[in-house]
Amino acid sequence: MKEILDAIQSPDSTSADFAALPLPDSYRAITVHKDETEMFEGLETREKDPRKSIHLDDVPVPELGPGEALVAVMASSVNYNSVWTSIFEPLSTFGFLERYGRLSELTKRHDLPYHIIGSDLAGVVLRTGPGVNAWNPGDEVVAHCLSVELESSDGHNDTMLDPEQRIWGFETNFGGLAEIALVKSNQLMPKPDHLSWEEAAAPGLVNSTAYRQLVSRNGADMKQGDNVLIWGASGGLGSYATQFALAGGANPICVVSSEQKADICRSMGAEAIIDRSAEGYKFWKDERTQDPKEWKRFGKRIREFTGGEDIDIVFEHPGRETFGASVYVTRKGGTITTCASTSGYMHEYDNRYLWMSLKRIIGSHFANYREAWEANRLIAKGKIHPTLSKVYSLEETGQAAYDVHRNLHQGKVGVLALAPREGLGVRDEEKRAQHIDAINRFRNV
Numbered sequence: 205m206k207e208i209l210d211a212i213q214s215p216d217s218t219s220a221d222f223a224a225l226p227l228p229d230s231y232r233a234i235t236v237h238k239d240e241t242e243m244f245e246g247l248e249t250r251e252k253d254p255r256k257s258i259h260l261d262d263v264p265v266p267e268l269g270p271g272e273a274l275v276a277v278m279a280s281s282v283n284y285n286s287v288w289t290s291i292f293e294p295l296s297t298f299g300f301l302e303r304y305g306r307l308s309e310l311t312k313r314h315d316l317p318y319h320i321i322g323s324d325l326a327g328v329v330l331r332t333g334p335g336v337n338a339w340n341p342g343d344e345v346v347a348h349c350l351s352v353e354l355e356s357s358d359g360h361n362d363t364m365l366d367p368e369q370r371i372w373g374f375e376t377n378f379g380g381l382a383e384i385a386l387v388k389s390n391q392l393m394p395k396p397d398h399l400s401w402e403e404a405a406a407p408g409l410v411n412s413t414a415y416r417q418l419v420s421r422n423g424a425d426m427k428q429g430d431n432v433l434i435w436g437a438s439g440g441l442g443s444y445a446t447q448f449a450l451a452g453g454a455n456p457i458c459v460v461s462s463e464q465k466a467d468i469c470r471s472m473g474a475e476a477i478i479d480r481s482a483e484g485y486k487f488w489k490d491e492r493t494q495d496p497k498e499w500k501r502f503g504k505r506i507r508e509f510t511g512g513e514d515i516d517i518v519f520e521h522p523g524r525e526t527f528g529a530s531v532y533v534t535r536k537g538g539t540i541t542t543c544a545s546t547s548g549y550m551h552e553y554d555n556r557y558l559w560m561s562l563k564r565i566i567g568s569h570f571a572n573y574r575e576a577w578e579a580n581r582l583i584a585k586g587k588i589h590p591t592l593s594k595v596y597s598l599e600e601t602g603q604a605a606y607d608v609h610r611n612l613h614q615g616k617v618g619v620l621a622l623a624p625r626e627g628l629g630v631r632d633e634e635k636r637a638q639h640i641d642a643i644n645r646f647r648n649v
């Protein structure tokens with residue numbers, strides 16, 4: 205592994221040098237274990253502690269198949285899907301690996317008693333499999349997390365619609381929270397050259413998801429002037445949705461839960477900010493009964509910011525706790541676009557407000573190949589910036605996932621894999637200098 209790192213850090217290394225590097229037999233990877241899937245039985249979701257289920261193991265390097273690449277991972281990031289994996293909710297991810305393993309001889313590799321997790325990476329290509337021509341050993345890359353087989357016409361217009369669509373590092377093995385990762389080569393994209401490894405690894409999953417959910421025609425198709433209600437506006441998804449809304453001439457109404465998070469949204473350029481904690485919204489009177497008066501109070505607050513207008517697009521992900529309010533505050537003909545249900549997936553809302561006002565609910569999930577590429581392009585051009593706050597070592601990944609689970613973090617949390625320290629990997633200092641304040645906006649807040 206040291207030879208690999210030396211090659212990455214030497215400005216003189218050529219593609220041939222990388223191709224000639226011997227691969228190690230094993231590498232360090234963040235895993236969860238199949239024989240521990242019952243370990244949190246009987247506990248409340250909140251009490252399930254990722255620090256107990258997340259391990260750092262030595263694992264063998266997987267065999268490289270056609271159309272695939274092995275990547276030396278310099279940095280990765282924590283996504284909420286790794287929190288779900290680590291608490292075995294809503295399902296153990298080993299079921300996904302078993303199902304994938306049944307698909308073919310090659311996919312059998314994924315069905316193991318350990319799951320190497322992680323759906324983001326920035327690093328360097330080490331080897332490519334047969335049929336890969338666009339990428340070579342030594343290329344500096346990021347990887348998006350859409351894994352598709354593309355054998356069915358269902359996915360040929362929109363790769364997210366492939367019947368064998370999976371999220372790499374969640375529904376497949378050999379993810380990015382490791383020193384080496386296995387990806388399909390079509391997941392690879394150029395690493396933005398003005399960013400460090402850990403900055404480049406931060407946006408991938410959430411930035412692409414927010415792009416499809418909010419900007420793409422497959423999502424809300426946001427336009428200039430739209431009032432966009434963004435839940436968790438300084439969180440993983442929300443910090444990118446807020447940037448997309450501002451960059452696209454829309455009017456974000458940011459919901460956060462502290463003054464500190466409100467300040468971060470202000471520093472991104474948002475003006476309409478609702479502190480849901482300070483204003484004490486309680487959309488549920490008890491576990492079964494919502495409180496429409498609270499929806500209305502929330503809607504009135506939004507109108508104060510918009511001069512009486514209602515919401516064109518809701519960027520939804522908290523789910524059960526907020527969905528009734530989200531549907532209510534949307535304007536006639538408006539759109540609620542949802543990609544998650546952090547607080548519970550059995551939603552309840554008053555359907556009269558949906559159909560009588562001709563509103564639409566759009567389900568959105570990650571991003572297709574092209575959307576992921578477009579989202580990365582915007583990062584590379586310095587139009588959208590990473591929202592990295594804190595960076596952990598691979599050994600500390602359990603703590604990093606705990607922070608995200610308990611909502612103790614800001615923006616995105618990074619993890620160093622092979623990178624010996626933060627700040628390495630920047631290739632275009634001039635471009636970086638132009639954007640340095642925006643790049644550092646979330647750091648250490």
Ligand SMILES: C/C=C/C(=O)SCCNC(=O)CCNC(=O)[C@H](O)C(C)(C)COP(=O)(O)OP(=O)(O)OC[C@H]1O[C@@H](n2cnc3c(N)ncnc32)[C@H](O)[C@@H]1OP(=O)(O)O
Binds near residue numbers: 285288371543544
């Ligand atoms: C990028 C980051 C993203 C995120 O962070 S997202 C957040 C994290 N993700 C999640 O929380 C999602 C986790 N996944 C799940 O909870 C489950 O994954 C799903 C609920 C999405 C799906 O459930 P399942 O049981 O895996 O799939 P089924 O499609 O319900 O298939 C089970 C059986 O039901 C059959 N079936 C499906 N649809 C129908 C139908 N319409 N009528 C009759 N049968 C149906 C199937 O064929 C299959 O059958 P057979 O077991 O025999 O293969």
Ligand SMILES: NC(=O)C1=CN([C@@H]2O[C@H](COP(=O)(O)OP(=O)(O)OC[C@H]3O[C@@H](n4cnc5c(N)ncnc54)[C@H](OP(=O)(O)O)[C@@H]3O)[C@@H](O)[C@H]2O)C=CC1
Binds near residue numbers: 435437439442460570
């Ligand atoms: N389908 C897909 O493709 C994707 C789905 N996801 C899913 O989206 C969800 C959010 O992910 P991500 O943004 O990365 O997570 P983060 O935890 O980084 O951010 C979510 C933010 O939502 C807010 N929030 C959390 N719970 C509630 C609640 N009950 N009511 C109101 N606001 C709440 C919090 O902000 P605050 O406290 O400031 O209000 C929090 O910071 C997860 O469930 C994740 O699995 C994520 C990416 C892709």
